[in-house]
Amino acid sequence: MKQFWIFGYGSLMWRPGFEFLRSEPARVYGYHRSLCIYSYVHRGSPEEPGLVMGLDRGGSCHGMAFEVLPERWDETISYLRAREQVTSVYVEKSKTIRLIESGQAVEAVTYVVDRAHRQYAGVLDEEALERHVRQGRGVSGACLDYVLNTLDHLREMNIHDPTLERLARRLGFRPRAARAERV
Template sequence: MEQFWIFGYGSLMWRPGFDFLRSEPARVHGYHRSLCVYSYVHRGTPEEPGLVLGLDRGGSCHGMAFEVSPANWEETIAYLRAREQVTSVYLEKRKSITLIASGRKVEAVAYVVDRAHRQYAGVLDDASLEHHVRSGKGVSGDCTDYVMNTLSHLRDMKINDPALERLARRLEVQAASRSS
């Protein structure tokens, strides 16, 4: 029987929004999690873009794999395309991922950033990251909430993401200095 898997590395890990048979920690090689996508809809606007995560080239990324029932596959993919492809900044790819507990490799759909897309932010310096995260507000809420919620779930999963940790410290320090 064919298996159907989705790989989540950002909000899909903690808010998949689709029915699944099981989920388990997984890793994809050749890509890393990065705040490299200007958000024009969910966490920002074209006038004041926020930032959201993308899978960008290089390294590896720990995330969550979701096995989807074959009976729900078409509905799940339609939902994910509507959610993830609002502005077509991601490429829907089938990637080999490793299920951490068993070491087994499976094929999964993953949304990889399109580096040729106008919303690809690339590697931003700390000040630019902080600016876009602080100012980004879109139909799904504040960009700061998105970053901190993702980081909280990564911590719960025992996934260390040094770049998000560094950004969170900057956000927390700035918030503390504004309230004093």
Template sequence: MDRDEFWVFGYGSLMWNPGFEVEESRPAHLHGFRRALCVRSWVHRGTQEHPGLVLGLDRGGSCRGMAFRVAPQRWHAVVDYLRERELVTHVYKERTLPIRLDGGVRKGALVYVIDRAHHQYAGALTVEEAAATVRAARGKSGPNVEYVANTLAHLQQMGIRDHWLEEVGRAAGLLASGD
């Protein structure tokens, strides 16, 4: 990755709360991975006895998100921050993957994808399974339904549709059937 072009791809809370200084932010598209409620949350949105679900990038499909360009002099500090934020239980793998910025420009970006071999990986859940888990789970950061509702609200504000996540929201009672 060219240090003069350091990009980070966000697909969940990183999109609206990166937590680091950015030089530029642009809508971006990642191919080969999709946004999914595929991470069992044992602390923030659930417990080990009743895990919740949070977002991960899982194989297949594509994902619309945000790309953030970071100044070269902030490279190490941002990577350290992201590793502390994203690699707490090592459920994610840090990768550099090609993204397409709005306008078609391709860049390499730092991306965190789910480790399918990790014990917190929830696998491919049906809408009904995900909604039931989301409705029942609560962790130290609050109910899992709040996390999903907040995510859906931010995606809507950003003009990003995630049909599967919207279906989970409907099944969990967070969205009306016409939303």
């Protein structure tokens, strides 16, 4: 029986928004997690863009894989396209991922940044990262909340992201237990 998987590396890890059969930590190779997308809708605006995660070329990325029931696949993909493709900054790809607990290799749909898109920010210095994270606010809330929630969930999964850790220190981040719950 064919399996249907989604790979999440940002907010999909902690707010998938779709029904799934099971989830498991996973890794994709050839891409890394990066705050490399100017957010004009969900976490910012064209006038004051925030930043959101993208899978960018090179390295590997730990994230979360979600198995979706075959009968829910079409509605799940429709939901994800509406959520992730608002400005078409991502390219929907099927990639082989490795499930961490079982060691199984599976095909999963994930969203990779389109480097030719005008919202591709590339590698920003720490001051620019901080400025965009502090200023960004969009229809899904504050960019700051998005970044700190992502970092909280990475830490819960024992995933160390040096760039996000440095950014969190610049932002005055305290672990979840020491601050109010963020959405």
